[in-house]
Amino acid sequence: MKKYLLAWLAAPLLLVSPLTQADAEYVTVKMEIDVNRSAEQVWARVGDYCAISDWLGIDCTISEGDGGIGTVRVLAGGRITEVMVAQTPLSYGYAQPAVQGEFYNLYHGFMEARPTGANSSKLLYTLILDVSNLADQAAKDTDIARRRATFERALGNMKAMAEE
Numbered sequence: 001m002k003k004y005l006l007a008w009l010a011a012p013l014l015l016v017s018p019l020t021q022a023d024a025e026y027v028t029v030k031m032e033i034d035v036n037r038s039a040e041q042v043w044a045r046v047g048d049y050c051a052i053s054d055w056l057g058i059d060c061t062i063s064e065g066d067g068g069i070g071t072v073r074v075l076a077g078g079r080i081t082e083v084m085v086a087q088t089p090l091s092y093g094y095a096q097p098a099v100q101g102e103f104y105n106l107y108h109g110f111m112e113a114r115p116t117g118a119n120s121s122k123l124l125y126t127l128i129l130d131v132s133n134l135a136d137q138a139a140k141d142t143d144i145a146r147r148r149a150t151f152e153r154a155l156g157n158m159k160a161m162a163e164e
Contacts, residue, residue, distance in 0.1 A: 069084055090113045125151050
């Protein structure tokens, strides 16, 4: 009898819970920079999965894998984990896995060196994430601006490194 009473009391919670969650609000942040080197030269300089430590100034350790799809990098002293989910000769994509007890924003990043000529290319960096957990549009705009500034600075650093 106790089981049925508990189930009867819990049933309304199951119906209400999904209704109180915000709908996902995915944003895409696209950034790019022109580089006066071939895409192959650029990628050789900045495309290693842990080269992020050079162009973003953040510590990076490979905890699993060989640098290909499925490789796991750990950043910022273990605060951030990223899994490589896509790779071509001149690009890679990664995802941050869900962390128990925290909002999952489905964060994905993609970096590519794209040829534009024999001795020129463009670096593209794209972020995709869910900002529905943020309080209001001002908070969302601030978060996106912070991410854009961080990765535009990183693109500038990559350009400088590749053109040395």
